[in-house]
Amino acid sequence: MSAEFEKNLFTEMSIQPPVEFQDSKDEYKKLMMAYYAAMREVQTKFEILNDELNLRHSRNPIEFIKVRIKKSQSILDKLSRYGLDKTLDNLKQINDIAGVRIVCTYVDDIYEIANMFVRQDDVTLVQIKDYIKKPKPNGYRSLHLTIEIPVYFSDSKRKLRVEVQIRTIAMDFWASLEHDMKYKKDLDILPALKEELKQCAEVIADTDIRMQKIKNRLDEGNQAPIEKSENSL
Secondary structure (H helix, E strand, O other): OOHHHHHHOOOOOOOOOOHHHHHHHHHHHHHHHHHHHHHHHHHHHHHHHHHHHHHHHOOOOEEEEEEEEOOHHHHHHHHHHOOOOOOOHHHHHOOOOEEEEEEEOOHHHHHHHHHHHHOOOOOEEEEEEEOOOOOOOOOOOOEEEEEEEEEEOOOOEEEEEEEEEEEEHHHHHHHHHHHHHOOOOOOOOHHHHHHHHHHHHHHHHHHHHHHHHHHHHHHHHHHOOOOOOOOOO
16 A cells, blocks of 8 residues: 555545534544544554564565545444434444455465454454354455554543454455445346355355465475485485
């Protein structure tokens, strides 16, 4: 992710309060800024872990990181689904206002990275949903962590929640297509496409497992002592 893209995530437009929060617009903007800071804290932690693992193992388990602050309309929609009044205090009931997505190469990387992250003493694990071991009915797979992290400001400290999603490249590719399908209106073709997409999820999961096994065998081979055959020099 380029530095330019990261800076553009925090703009006046991105934290502009909806009309429902006009009476408390300054507080709304401060809260969104705080969530942005929490998101960046989490992003930095994963970047440091990736650098450390590269130093130790000569490879980066994290392929890329995506971050986002939930759009105001999505926040309002979630409050409505929860049956909550549109108040600043009720925003604390939404765990994914700040979101960080970690995309890894292999399935084992997901759990290794997640365990390293939640062991850090300033990270509090609030909830874990393992959709890899127990996929959603539509085939969705990913590891979801809801965490709480302190963010320090000039005159205060706030603990804020961030949702972290960790998945493989193949899982992320599948999830992107599934997300696009939600906004299609052709109801005649959707049932068939949904079933086909679910089958793709099974193929992807099987491929992820097979790729992990191949990597494990390669690692075992690298660790084994080299024996000379009769034809060796």
